Amino acid sequence: MTNTGLRVASLENDSAQAAMIRAIVNGAGHECVTFTDGRRMLLTLRKVTFDLLLLDWDVPQVSGLEVLHWVRTHLDPRVPVMFVARRQAEADIVAALAAGADDYMVKPIRPVELSARIQALLRRVYPDTRQRYDDRLTWGRYAFDIVTHHATRDGAVVPLTPKEFELALLMFRHANRVVPREHMVTAVWGREFSPMSRTIDTHISRVRNKLGLWDENGVRVVPVYTYGYRLELLDDGSARDAAAQVAPAGAGRKKRHPKVPFPEQQIE
Structure with missing residues (x-):
């Protein structure tokens, strides 16, 4: 990990897309850990703290939206979440934002734009990023x-x-x-x-x-x-x-979300 960066978790099962996201995050000075399926990401989130989550929607085992529901139900609600997904229907974007996503970028990935969105989100949520x-x-x-x-x-x-x-x-x-x-x-x-x-x-x-x-x-x-x-x-x-x-922006936010449709003991 760089001595100035934050920890970012990326959910992406396409190897080329995952490598691109990792390069963008690393290039911005942050550490990026990639997960290829939602279940594996959930297992890790129960044990490890991340500063930002980047989620694709259509991934194996557990979808990105289901991961978001679990995160907003079980983790600190201030952890920022951004979707980077192919789904571009207005209903899908609205569903993700309503479930607690902080940003949504429709693929194809535009490296400069994604880097700018990540940095802007981190600055907004973690105003103390520079001093960490x-x-x-x-x-x-x-x-x-x-x-x-x-x-x-x-x-x-x-x-x-x-x-x-x-x-x-x-x-x-x-x-x-x-x-x-x-x-x-x-x-x-x-x-x-x-x-x-x-x-x-x-x-x-x-x-x-x-x-x-x-x-x-x-x-x-x-x-x-x-x-x-x-x-x-x-x-x-x-x-x-x-x-x-x-204290990140939106620290008081409390949302009720449907439970992820699988028993919690499955991800312990």
Whole structure:
């Protein structure tokens, strides 16, 4: 992954189209992970966090629209989704947008236009995109120096071990979004143990206590049972400015969508 990019997941079963999308995303400075069928994408989305989803409609196993329904029902509603599909009927485009898609591009793919749409969507949804991978990141009362691996609260250095620093930084970079346990293992420990290991909970507890991640400091760590953790930036006092940095447009959006027509246990 580039040191300035975001993580993009692409659902596309045509190898040539997938390669083109990947080249466009990489060329814009972002990482692109390609999925050739909807079921495989859903399996991964339960474990790994992405910053943008690009969906084709007509793909094997589970369609792009069904993936969108699942995403809007189960994941953070602020995760942006763009369709890149051949379907061009007005009814299909309206159906995708009504289901929660943020943009819709009709194929054939026009590289310059797709790149511009992706960048515009990311800027709108993640106004803090530029600072996500800068050397020094700041959220309200908290700051992280990527070079020295120093974390501070109100300007005072908080001693953290290397793993605690990486875990805290991961949580702040994904503030207000659930970070799956498996993604924590991959990003911080490199899959050295099971995602259900108590090591994660122990480190979360240490980070919370050392940094003072409590309501009075404008932040809160919320466990999501068996799935992961969410670091919430509270809308009060010193947290207000920080929340504005990471809360994408449409953060309050709540939609009701039909359930994907297959049992959830099939994608576990």
